[in-house]
Amino acid sequence: MHVVRLVLLDFRSYAEVDVELGPGPTAFVGRNGQGKTNLVEAIDYLSRLASHRVSSDQALVRAGAERALVRAVVVRDGREATLEVELHPGRANRARVNRSPLPRPRDLVGLVRTVMFSPEDLALVKGDPSERRRFLDDLLVLRAPRYAGVRADYERVLKQRNALLKNLRAGGHRPGTASGDAALATLEVWDDHLARTGGELLAARMRLVDDLRPHVGAAYAAVARGATREDAQIAYQPSLELGEARDASALGSALLAEVGRRRREELDRAVSLVGPHRDELLLTLGTGPGPEALRLPVRGYASHGESWSTALALRLASYDLLRDDGDDPILILDDVFAELDAERRTQLAELVSGAEQVLVTAAVPEDVPPGLRGRRHDVAGGTVSTASVVGEEPDGG
Template identity: 60%
Template sequence: MHLARLALHDFRSYPEVELTLAPGATSFIGANGQGKTNLVEAVDYLSRLDSHRVAGDAPLVRSGEDGPVERAVIRAEVVRGDRTALLELEITPGRANRARVNRAALPRVRDVVGILRTVMFSPEDLALVKGDPSDRRRFMDGLLVLRSPRLAGVKADYDRVLKQRNTLLKSSRGGRQVDMSTLDIWDDKLVTLGGELVAARLSLLEDLAPHLTESYLTVAAGAAPDRREVTTSYRSSAPLDGHDVPAVVEALRAGLEDRHRDERDRGISLVGPHRDDVHLAIGALPAKGYASHGESWSLALALRLASFTVLRADDDDDPVLILDDVFAELDEGRREQLAALVATAEQVLVTAAVADDVPASLRGTRFTVESGAVTVDE
């Protein structure tokens, strides 16, 4: 899979830009603040309907002289084997976004997810190691949706149920007299959808583990012997007796029954995948709080590389690999190790502030990005 063309209209800093791309490596070189990350952010957003930089859509729409414009548009030609698909996404903050494939409107915007698959590594990924559980849940769920796009619907339905259930619990807080007859209905929906989501996360973590170990050993070459092993474990808000969907559903149901009183006192749902975490350890110690900056960076990068390998293995088709401002944080040896790891990817998009930071094997076609203008180097 590779991107053959990218066109943006009023996305971030770009009133209009159109680029022709090719398989292999492409590098975007420019000083900070010139707009190079905006280009790869658009590619990744089209893949997942999620930005690695912001939670909402409003910042994605360009601000003109009189304030934000009405909408932003991303268009991309995606080549997969001998087929080409034209993807179009309209981003309209405060209203429903719209998506088209080959000029035909999709009934739901989320149906565009997974047609273009990306794996992106950026400085923000340090949060996967150092950040809150929500950062690791977001990582897992984003990868799940790329592997199985239908899970986007499961996640959206779960979030709606959780919101409704929390509203009901909050209204009863403090002993207020509220009709709680619908709580059982919300409980059933929460454990059914949550059980499917947790079971999928568990399966994904099992698939990731060996690739994470291998990737970390490569990017952290030279680490002390007791700091070379990476382990992962899933921390559930309810004790799990099995990893299949029925077993997880029953565990969540039992967990809800145990915490009903606490939930009503606190006015919030305390059991479910929204409360879970993925525990990461290097050697015998948790990565969060104990890993050095270099170790955290290496582990975050290894997580993304493992994601790439898992997606590639699913259907023998490479996702587009995006390395956003990665090389500035790595010494020369680790830059070359990373370049060797990704050299076989069908398409790699690289951004960097300094051209010499990018290993020669990944410079490929080079674009210069300056003051919002993107020009190809001859």
């Protein structure tokens, strides 16, 4: 899979840009603030319908414009397809494939698959649990796009349920009164929805972590000096005791039972305290050789170098897992080489050099490792040069 053409209209800093791409490595080179990250962000957005830098689409629309357009011509298994999405902040976005409208924008998710490395990846290991849950859910949807619907359904249920809990507390509805009993009956309906959608999401996340675990160990050994496959481990940490439950139905039953047990606490705090939105992806590193080595969480204990290696391992593991599924995703390396020493640059370049398409952003050509030197576009002042070769002068813009 690779992108052969990218067109942007009123996206970020670009009023209009049209860039020809191809398989193999391509570098976008330019000083900070010139717009090189905006180009790769657009391709990643097509993959997930989300930005790795901001949570709202509003920031993706050029100042003064009402909408933005991202269009990419993608080659997959020798066949071309044109994918595009129109961003309309405050209104519904629109998506098309080969100019034909899709029923829902989320139907676009997974048609092009990307794995992006960026400086923001440190949040995967140092940030809140929500960062790691988002990482799991994004990867889950890329592997099986139907989970975009499951994820959206769960978020909708959670929002409605939290609103009802707040209304119950604000309105002073008490059990035994007509209004209180009616409100609690409505809450029980949302309990069932939470258990059903939450059980399905929880089961999928747990399977994903099981599949990802060996890849994380192998990737960490490849990027961290002197590390072994056993040094880095991941584990799914649910917010409730699940026993032997693993399928969606059994997990849903466990969620429903826990909701009932914590009913009074939820009513008092006016927030949903049970469900996948409270779970954690636990990342640990061993402190010595052998199976009995003490394991410590990466967050709070790892050095800066260990944290970077863990973040890289998570992304490399994602890439390897998607490749195992039979489709080579597009690799995006956004300004990561400036954060790495020469040895780690070379290691990372060697690990990803076999990808069908690698898109790199860098401030100067020298930041691009020799193993990834191919096409080069210079980015400056809102223009993107025609392709040259990294290390040579561009043809002009």
